[in-house]
Amino acid sequence: MSNSDNTYQTSGFVRDNIVKIVDDKGSLYGTGFFMEIHDEIFCITCHHCIYELEEIFFEKDNRKYPCQWIETYSDMRQDISVLKPKENPIPVKPLKYNLQMLPELKVFLWGFSSKDLSHFPSGSPVENGVLSQDYITFYWPEQKFNGHNQWNLKPKLTVNVYQFNGKFDLGFSGSPVCYDGNKKVIGIFTAKDNDYGYVISIETLLSKFNKNDLLNSFPNKDIKNILEKGNKYYYNMEFEKAIPLYDEIIKDFNYLSALSNKGRSNVQLRKIKEGIEIFNLVLSIDPNFISALIGMGTALYYSGKNEEAIKWYDKALAINPNNDQAMTGKGLTLYHSGKNEEAIKWYDKTLAINPNYIIALNNKGRALGILGKHEEAIEW
16 A cells, blocks of 8 residues: 555554554554555554563454564664564555654544453544644653563663543553544554553654655655644634645645635635635545534535535534534524524524634624514623
């Protein structure tokens, strides 16, 4: 499977291609997944998942496959182990991966929980976590194991990681962490505490694989700062300034938030056709990307196509019934369709979640005024 194209893989594809990391008796030690790098297929997992093993196996569909530890590409001080299956063919396809991990986006992972065997052999999902804004340094003390293999060492771990929230069980270590947009791998789940999971970035993994060919193929841009600047202009309603910044980073198709915000900026500038073209592109990558669904509803509302607009808001609400932007957009569209009683119901739903949502507050007052409920309208 080529990694260079801009298509996406489904979460089901990710689920079907994770494997268990086990010992010779089949006891679970973690999760692994496969990537193709330089025309070779490797199994990726965490080093702490294998350091106690005399022999390393991955298991798929109740069959164990022996693996060789590849020291050249592994980095036990950063909790990364790269394995090579000793048998071919292997029963999974390699996962696509991104060349850079970007902060503050939704991610998901699939892994094997040692606490919940009912999910075998398919694994368990952890979805819709959001990566932290910045790296933190994750420490793990040295641990001793009386083995005779090269991989039986476990030195002190010092690695830069991102955090994200979720319910993680033992066994998830080594799971592929993927963006919610195109589902490409952007990191490895390494460990958890009571509040967070920790993710080793794809750059850290790839740094052991011929850095010049891989990492340097990605543009040398400070993507995080570009996005923050673009979003600052967007939320200040300076859309003409936001669009060029989004253009700098949307070539990475994982960055659907930038692409969608570019579309919404165009819509606010009443460049409806351009906005709809962008939303169609986003939704061709991820049909459930809520920001684009709402943007499409807004574009159609501004075009006077109220019934069509409501259908798009309903699509967003079917995914997240508590999305205040979709609720308010639907209420505003109903208001401009003359359906003030229905509009007020949707404004009330918005305000139950976000009491300070100014658009809902203002438009509820207007709807009440049109209905002759002037005393109530004054309160709003």
